[in-house]
Amino acid sequence: MIDLRLLREDPDRVRASQRARGEDVGLVDALLSADERRRASGLRFDELRAEQKQLGKRIPRAAGEEKAALLARAGELATAVKAADAERDAAAAQAQELLLRLGNLVHPKAPVGGEEDFAVRETLGTPRDFAAEGFEPRDHLELGRLLGAIDTERGAKVSGSRFYYLTGVGALLELALVNAAVAQATAAGFTPMLTPALVKPRAMEGTGFLGQAEQDVYHLEKDDFYLVGTSEVPLAGYHMDEILDADRLPLRYAGFSPCFRREAGSYGKDTRGIFRVHQFDKVEMFSYVAPEEAEAEHERLLAWEKEWLTSLELPFRVVELASGDLGASAARKFDCEAWIPTQGKYRELTSTSNCTEFQSRRLQIRMRGKDGTVRPVATLNGTLCAVTRAIVALLENHQRPDGSVHVPEVLRPYLGGRALLEPVTK
Structure with missing residues (x-):
């Protein structure tokens, strides 16, 4: 598979390669979109986990209504983290599936065409x-x-x-x-x-x-x-x-x-x-x-x-x-x-x-x-x-x-x- 960083930095090169192969150029945009979802969901998961860890440190020191509020928030975070984790995994799986369908980048010296164009x-x-x-x-x-x-x-x-x-x-x-x-x-x-x-x-x-x-x-x-x-x-x-x-x-x-x-x-x-x-x-x-x-x-x-x-x-x-x-x-x-x-x-x-x-x-x-x-x-x-x-x-x-x-x-x-x-x- 190709380097995802190259795809992000130079998607036109990947589109040109797909076009030269006679393959689906739309796959490039679908992969870019999936990769963006993967990174966004990963960032969301990291943010929620960071908040969850901070909350875990505050709860033992809290008391009364503050502690009750923190515990309630902890419950909300547990649900949100679990959902973000699932979203991150699903987005990563979709990006990987699309990436595996993408052919190698065609060498610039390769002739463009089909079987008879050697x-x-x-x-x-x-x-x-x-x-x-x-x-x-x-x-x-x-x-x-x-x-x-x-x-x-x-x-x-x-x-x-x-x-x-x-x-x-x-x-x-x-x-x-x-x-x-x-x-x-x-x-x-x-x-x-x-x-x-x-x-x-x-x-x-x-x-x-x-x-x-x-x-x-x-x-x-x-x-x-x-x-x-x-x-x-x-x-x-x-x-x-x-x-x-x-x-x-x-x-x-x-x-x-x-x-x-x-x-x-x-x-x-x-x-x-x-x-x-x-x-x-x-x-x-x-x-x-x-x-x-x-x-x-x-x-x-x-x-x-x-x-x-x-x-x-x-x-x-x-x-x-x-x-x-x-x-x-x-x-x-x-x-x-x-x-x-x-x-x-x-x-x-x-x-x-x-x-x-x-x-x-x-x-x-x-x-x-x-x-x-x-x-x-x-x-x-x-x-x-x-x-x-x-x-x-x-x-x-x-x-x-x-x-x-x-x-x-x-x-x-x-x-x-x-x-x-x-x-x-x-």
């Missing part, structure tokens, strides 16, 4: 010209069947649409991707983490996934747990309600976890294969930094993602998402999109977000400086490897006419040294 930062690598090579590329599902690597029919039989099995070399390819990604992250100074896939509501709400994104989250009502859609959630919750020593920052973690997404609203999109599925594994980078270091850390996370995709020998581009496509917690977001030959377009493989202090304020994660000052930290996240999408891009971009697939050097140590994945069926 800005291309750079393009790296050149898509293959399969026509010049004399063959029509197969899609990843056909290649997966030839390699004995992907089985969506049995996935659907057991679990329904958008589920799959990775079999044989497909399973080995996932493990190779995960191990190579974790090795890169570890070399860059990240601490590897295996994180919970089930979290409490506060962790999910604190990271901003129970607002506009709630429809895409699986909720286990009986136990009141949420299945995570990314290890960003447990990694953000790892230090909630803690004060971190500024000398320890930055703290960087690389989390590996299964991820679960309902894919609500994606009916009819990417129904073939494993590009858009309900369950997948992912290696996620997460950083805690001082707020003044957040923008530089964002560029570092992007650089690590670019390094990873380059090591996979994939043609890709970097885009900056527009304000209406950021999600509640991000102030600025970059995506790396790999070229998918059979789709003839670039598709998202990794994403990195600067969440500034939005998540840390909600989760009560702060830092203490050398002067003893305590303030919120900034949090950032970046996908290193969303496994199923990486497999899609690898198979399609590195295929050969006979259905075999070239293995990038970075993965070979984790695949027994093999340089080629070869068909098991014709």
Whole structure:
């Protein structure tokens, strides 16, 4: 959530951010009004309590009619204090509820607009010209069947649409991707983490996934747990309600976890294969930094993602998402999109977000400086490897006419040294 002091001092900036997101601008004025009621009711409560305390000192020294009058006033004050306390709590609850609905402030450099209004930062690598090579590329599902690597029919039989099995070399390819990604992250100074896939509501709400994104989250009502859609959630919750020593920052973690997404609203999109599925594994980078270091850390996370995709020998581009496509917690977001030959377009493989202090304020994660000052930290996240999408891009971009697939050097140590994945069926 944002700083209420900033809202009071510069409400027009918050209104502009809401407008850029395509969200309700009236929420700003409703929150300002609720905040004023909260402060006024709090002041009223404090005044009544102060009078009540003073009265409590006078009553033992009074006698006769004076004491009777003081006791009567004490009774009136007790009722008034109780009412003021309830009013203060109600106003605070309303202000908090409205504050949690407000998205992060959009970064001034973010393009304004919706999903199609992104800005291309750079393009790296050149898509293959399969026509010049004399063959029509197969899609990843056909290649997966030839390699004995992907089985969506049995996935659907057991679990329904958008589920799959990775079999044989497909399973080995996932493990190779995960191990190579974790090795890169570890070399860059990240601490590897295996994180919970089930979290409490506060962790999910604190990271901003129970607002506009709630429809895409699986909720286990009986136990009141949420299945995570990314290890960003447990990694953000790892230090909630803690004060971190500024000398320890930055703290960087690389989390590996299964991820679960309902894919609500994606009916009819990417129904073939494993590009858009309900369950997948992912290696996620997460950083805690001082707020003044957040923008530089964002560029570092992007650089690590670019390094990873380059090591996979994939043609890709970097885009900056527009304000209406950021999600509640991000102030600025970059995506790396790999070229998918059979789709003839670039598709998202990794994403990195600067969440500034939005998540840390909600989760009560702060830092203490050398002067003893305590303030919120900034949090950032970046996908290193969303496994199923990486497999899609690898198979399609590195295929050969006979259905075999070239293995990038970075993965070979984790695949027994093999340089080629070869068909098991014709």
